[in-house]
Amino acid sequence: MRVLAAILWKDLVTEWRSRDRVVAMLVFSLLVVMVFHFALPDGTGREIATHAPGLLWVAFVFAALIGLNRAFAMELENDALAGLALTPMDRGWVFMGKALSNVLLIGIAQGLTAAAFALVFDIDLLSSAGSLALVFLLGTLGISSVGTLFSAMAARTRFREVLLPILLLPALFPVLAGAVEGTMEAIRDGGASFASIQLLLVVDGIYWIICFIGFDFVLDE
Amino acid sequence: MTAETNGFGPVATRTRTASGALLGVLLIAYAYTVVTAPIDATQGVIQKILYVHVPLAYGAYLGFVVTALGGALYLWKADEKWDRLAVSGAEVGVIFCTLMLVTGPIWARGTWGKWWSWDPRLTVTLLLWFVYLAYLLLRNFSEGGSRTARFAGVYGLVGAALIPLNYFVIEIFGGRGMHPENLERGSLGEGMGMPFVIGNLTLFVAFAYLLLLRWEVETLRARNLAESVDPVALAREEIGT
Amino acid sequence: MNYLIAAYGVTAVSLAAYTLHLVRERLRARESASRARETNNG
Numbered sequence: 001m002r003v004l005a006a007i008l009w010k011d012l013v014t015e016w017r018s019r020d021r022v023v024a025m026l027v028f029s030l031l032v033v034m035v036f037h038f039a040l041p042d043g044t045g046r047e048i049a050t051h052a053p054g055l056l057w058v059a060f061v062f063a064a065l066i067g068l069n070r071a072f073a074m075e076l077e078n079d080a081l082a083g084l085a086l087t088p089m090d091r092g093w094v095f096m097g098k099a100l101s102n103v104l105l106i107g108i109a110q111g112l113t114a115a116a117f118a119l120v121f122d123i124d125l126l127s128s129a130g131s132l133a134l135v136f137l138l139g140t141l142g143i144s145s146v147g148t149l150f151s152a153m154a155a156r157t158r159f160r161e162v163l164l165p166i167l168l169l170p171a172l173f174p175v176l177a178g179a180v181e182g183t184m185e186a187i188r189d190g191g192a193s194f195a196s197i198q199l200l201l202v203v204d205g206i207y208w209i210i211c212f213i214g215f216d217f218v219l220d221e
Numbered sequence: 222m223t224a225e226t227n228g229f230g231p232v233a234t235r236t237r238t239a240s241g242a243l244l245g246v247l248l249i250a251y252a253y254t255v256v257t258a259p260i261d262a263t264q265g266v267i268q269k270i271l272y273v274h275v276p277l278a279y280g281a282y283l284g285f286v287v288t289a290l291g292g293a294l295y296l297w298k299a300d301e302k303w304d305r306l307a308v309s310g311a312e313v314g315v316i317f318c319t320l321m322l323v324t325g326p327i328w329a330r331g332t333w334g335k336w337w338s339w340d341p342r343l344t345v346t347l348l349l350w351f352v353y354l355a356y357l358l359l360r361n362f363s364e365g366g367s368r369t370a371r372f373a374g375v376y377g378l379v380g381a382a383l384i385p386l387n388y389f390v391i392e393i394f395g396g397r398g399m400h401p402e403n404l405e406r407g408s409l410g411e412g413m414g415m416p417f418v419i420g421n422l423t424l425f426v427a428f429a430y431l432l433l434l435r436w437e438v439e440t441l442r443a444r445n446l447a448e449s450v451d452p453v454a455l456a457r458e459e460i461g462t
Numbered sequence: 463m464n465y466l467i468a469a470y471g472v473t474a475v476s477l478a479a480y481t482l483h484l485v486r487e488r489l490r491a492r493e494s495a496s497r498a499r500e501t502n503n504g
Contacts, residue, residue, distance in 0.1 A: 146379060153372045157362040166358055170351045171379055177390045199390060206382055214375040217296055255470075270469045277473065316480055324469040331465035427477060434484045441491035449498055 003090040007097025014074065015105060021067050025109035029063040033116055048121045053183035056117055057176055060136075061143065063109045064102075065165055068147040071102055072155040095215035099148040099208075106140050123187070131186040138200035139179030145207040146171045152218045174203045228302025229440040237433035240426050247423040254416035261413075270328040272416045276424035277321040278346070282384070283428060284314015285349060288356065289381035292374030304370035305443060307377060308360065309435035313428060315353040322350060341391040348387055352380040 015021055036055050040048065114132070118125040125132060150167040154160040182196035254272075261268035287310030294303035325343060326336045337343070356376055363369035 149375070149379075153359070153375070156364070156368065157359070157372075158364075159362055163358065163362055166355045167376065170348055170355055171383055173348060174383070174386045174390045177387075195393060199393070203386060206386065207379075210378055210382060214378060217371045217375050266463050267465050269466055273470055273473050316476065320473050320476055323472055327465050327469045327472075431477070431481065431484065434481070434488065438484055438487045438491060441488065441495065445491060445495050445498065448495070 001093065003093040004097045004100070007094050008101050011098065011101035012104065015101070021070050022105055022108055024070070025063040025067045025105070026112055028066045029059045029109055029113040030116055032059040032062050033113065033120055037120065049123055049187065050184075052117065052121060052123050053180045053187065056114060056183060057139070057180050059113055059117070060106070060110050060139070061169075061172060061176070063113065064106045064140075064143050064147060065168070067105055067109065068102065068151045068168070069154075069161050069164055071098065071148060071151045076155050091216045091219050092212045094219070095148060095212055098152075099144045099211070102144040102148055103137075103140050106144060107137065110136050110140060125187065128186045128190050131191045132183065135179055135182035135186055135192050135196070135200070138182075138197065138204060139175055141204045142175035142179070142200065142207055143172060145204065145211045149211040149214055149218060152215065171207075175200070175207075178203060228300070228305065229437045233433060233436070237430065237437065240430040240433065244423070244426045244430050247419070247426055251416075251419050251423040254419045258416040259412045264332055267328065267331040269416075270324055270331075271413075272420035273424075274321060274324045274328060275417070276421045277317050277324060279421060280317035280424055280428040281314055281321050281346065281349060283425075284310050284317055284432075285353065285377075285380060285384065286310075287432065288314060289377040292370075292377030295370055296374040296378075299367075301367075301370065301443065302440065304373065305439040306436055307370075307373060309432055309439055311353060311356050311360075312435055313431045315350070315357065316431075317424075317428065318346065318350045318353055321346060341388065344391055345384065345388045349384055352383060356380065 036059070040051070114125055114136070117123065147168055150164055150171070154164040154167060157163055178196045178199035182192035182200065185192045185196060251272075255269055258269055258272070260266055288307045291303045291305075291307030291310055295301070295307065325346070329338065330336050356373060359376055360369050360373050363372055
């Protein structure tokens with residue numbers, strides 16, 4: 001447990017000092033929102049509102065990819081991956097620390113992107129902010145678990161920036177299915193349905209367990 | 222050294238040969254039953270694609286089961302022969318999956334005029350295909366040896382969880398258009414049972430044969446690699462030490 | 463009918479080609495093994 005806290009703290013402090021990942025994620029997702037504006041036909045209001053959940057999550061996933069690409073870059077550059085792997089007993093907790101810090105960073109980018117989205121496309125997200133936050137959190141937990149695992153893998157391969165999306169996106173489909181549906185329900189009905197939440201919880205549970213165990217084999221040096 | 226590069230012993234070799242022989246016989250039976258199968262009243266002759274499309278599906282999914290299991294066994298026992306089995310499963314599986322994704326749309330185009338639809342089964346198959354590709358690319362881009370095997374094993378596990386998860390998801394949420402053939406309702410007509418069974422059997426044996434063959438090739442390659450690097454081990458193997 | 467032939471045709475050709483590929487690979491692997499043996503013994 002202490003390892004978890006240590007890794008989490010180290011990651012967040014390092015990020016706070018340079019803020020490079022959050023800024024990169026944020027700039028990128030704002031640019032994506034801008035691209036959507038040009039990509040979609042003219043017209044705010046009803047039409048955009050139906051597509052908004054999907055678009056929002058597309059932006060989130062892209063931002064997450066940017067952030068995750070750099071998740072282990074620091075360790076790689078400084079040859080610190082071996083150091084992380086020294087204690088076999090703790091590797092699972094290393095994973096949790098890393099993944100939770102990713103949740104936080106992606107979450108921040110998400111919140112700001114959602115705000116930008118609401119402003120630019122004139123959609124009311126504030127009234128369902130509570131349920132939205134829950135859906136966002138559950139979705140990000142899903143993205144971060146497999147994202148962290150695959151980021152660690154991709155970091156040790158050729159073409160890592162290309163490989164990460166290829167590995168990650170198929171694994172994200174169940175997460176996105178629940179998240180997009182939940183977001184849509186939250187915006188439309190004021191609250192996500194139990195089906196969506198349940199799906200997200202099940203997926204998150206399965207993913208975190210598999211990644212917790214699998215991380216052991218990925219960090220084996 | 223040589224013990225590690227084994228794993229395709231006499232049992233496997235005999236199974237491979239036997240399945241090869243069986244395959245030859247089955248192919249003849251297969252051709253016969255498909256040609257003489259009754260023609261469907263509503264869809265016409267094209268309905269006979271069923272006898273190749275569905276068996277391919279079994280192979281595609283079975284391939285990933287082999288990949289995931291092989292990977293899991295490797296992670297558990299660290300015996301490289303399981304990793305070789307896993308990659309063989311992936312290669313044969315991706316071929317079956319690709320063929321499934323080719324014959325499916327051909328069938329769809331011939332019956333309803335549309336090449337593609339996002340119904341649950343097609344979507345999950347497409348996803349499986351992407352997972353296969355990701356798996357193979359991961360192996361290709363990794364630096365090789367035990368790292369590749371480990372990474373592949375872990376990804377295989379994620380993939381194995383992914384496929385049933387997604388099927389479940391799409392059944393609940395998606396379902397934009399049913400898989401029109403209604404295969405699961407057991408609506409095979411009169412006289413269609415035999416070609417269906419033979420078709421499944423033939424392609425299953427074909428799958429097994431190709432899997433074993435691929436596994437053998439992989440084992441031979443690994444052995445060559447090991448021996449080319451270490452002639453002492455090679456010499457030892459010959460002397461019998 | 464064309465669709466039917468196309469479907470079976472693609473399947474048959476692909477699987478046959480793959481089988482041939484594997485058989486050739488196995489031959490190649492066996493040859494290089496015996497060659498290695500010869501150079502080591504020679």
